[in-house]
Amino acid sequence: MSLTDAKIRTLKPSDKPFKVSDTHGLYLLVKPGGSRHWYLKYRINGKESRIALGAYPAVSLSDARQQREGVRKMLALNINPVQQRAAERGSRTPDKVFKNVALAWHKSNRKWSQNTADRLLASMNNHI
Template sequence: MSSDVVHLHPTFLRVFLRVPDHTLKLDTRKMPKLATPLTDIQPRTAKPKDKPYKLADGGGLYLLVNPGGSKYWRMGYRFAGTERLLAFGKYPQISLADARKARSAARDKINAGIDPSQAKRIENA
């Protein structure tokens, strides 16, 4: 049967269209998992795995858990069209609340047109 056949029923005036199967596009891609804010327990109980992994908090902030058990706060961001990375410190020394404060300060600098990693280098020099 042809894929572009149209049948009209004179009594009910119904229209039946047949769409070929190969034109139907099924979206089978998985939707990305949105980052939910971390709770205080999640960084504390994060166990090392075979490979480093991230626990996302949102706004570019995440906790990097290394195979050796070390945990580092990092923030990924874009500045002047390039992807950059900013380190805030090691996990128990820098708490979740402190890391969020550092993230918001870095976001304020980005919004003001200042690269936070360059500003940090200048402050430390």
């Protein structure tokens, strides 16, 4: 049976996590603390797996269903969606990696003596 937004809003957490199924492998996992997360269960090469689609209500029922269709298209092309997502994340070069933030912080502190600045920069280069 398909889920509705009204049914999702009325779900109450219990002592243990429980699943509420939609269709075609999509389900909502309700945790004891009250958080709700979308997952899609799928099979690829005979192995069952799942992929996280996001937290409810940030990801609505219709958004989760759209993501499910995208994943199903990948599966039809024999592409593992978890590996695809990992490859996409790995190929990103984020501006906010720790080293970049640390170097920006170092440049912004002009009050230091030259000795302190050099020592901190050397320490960052050795340990980051």
